[in-house]
Amino acid sequence: MQRSSTPLARPLVKARGFCMKPEKILASVLFERLPVVIPKIDxxxxxxxxxxxxxxxxxxxxxxxxxxxKSNSRGRDDYQMDYEPAPRITEADKTNDRKYDADFSHLTKDFYLLLYGKAVGAPSGKPVWHFPEKVHDSEKTLRKCAESALASVIGDLSRTYFVGNAPMGHMVIQPTEHESDASSYKRFFFKSQVVPANKFDIGDSEDFVWVTKDELLEYFPEQAEFLNKMIIG
Structure with missing residues (x-):
């Protein structure tokens, strides 16, 4: 049999070029201010x-x-000072002041810090309410990235306590149809707690508020179900 010298025809395959931006990794901090006084007994x-x-x-x-x-008669002539406990309800509670930064305000509740300003993934770069956050870059761990995000807002972290090294939850954000050029990103949440001792000089934002869990869900209605499950209590 004579072998044909003509090479076999192969289907032409046009290489499809994919232009995909790398996925961003964010570390967000749920900064919780613990109550100052013990709640009332059930x-x-x-x-x-x-x-x-x-x-x-x-x-x-x-x-x-x-x-x-003998024991009952002991100390009858001693001076006794009338003690009146401080009120559990403060002026910040009465006026629903969410920007308080005093030492002893809102004594009986847990509060979370929200910032207002530019955030990753915000539509058209407009300022929005968000948690302290930072895109993971050169930090060795996500925990270090979360610490850096919080330090850029409140400065000193010596009085804060990060609950564990692992994130408490995460969510994947995909770009919308109107943001085809934007990249998707994953947001990992870390919890950090503090007992009110000093005033915080909140920086790196246009505005800020301290809100309860129920009030926090009002700021993120689309993510309320996720945040409600992530925040226990």
Whole structure:
């Protein structure tokens, strides 16, 4: 059989060029300000404590009356100062002031910090409400990136506590049809807590607020379900 010298025809395949921007990784910080005072006792717990006290009184050890008389008469002439506890409700609570930055305001609730300004993924670069965040660049870990994001806002982190090294949740944000040139990104959330001790000089933003969990969900209605599940309590 004579072999043809003509090479076999091969289908021409046109290489398709993909122009995909690299996916961005963000570290966001859920900065939580813990309550200053202990919450009120639940009525069920209070009723149990009352029952326990009466039970102990019923079966407590009996002491002679002479000993009780001496102990009761001790300190009768001592000066007694009337003590009035400070109110649990502050002026910031009454006026619903979300920009308070005093040492002792909103004593009984957890609050979270939100910033107003330019954020990654904001449409047309307009200022929006967002968490302290930073695009992961040269940091060794996402935790270090989250620390850098928070430090750029409040400065000193010596009084803050990051809860674990792993993120508490994440979400994937895809560009919309009107933002075909934009790249998708993943946002990883880290929790950091602080007990109110000093005033914070909030920087790197046009505005800021401290909000409760319910108020925080009002700022992100489209992500309310995700945030509600991520924030326990």
């Amino acid at each position: 009525p069920v717990v209070y009723a149990f404590q009352e029952f326990s006290f009466r039970w102990r009184q019923q079966y407590r050890r009996r002491y002679p009356d002479e000993l009780l008389d």
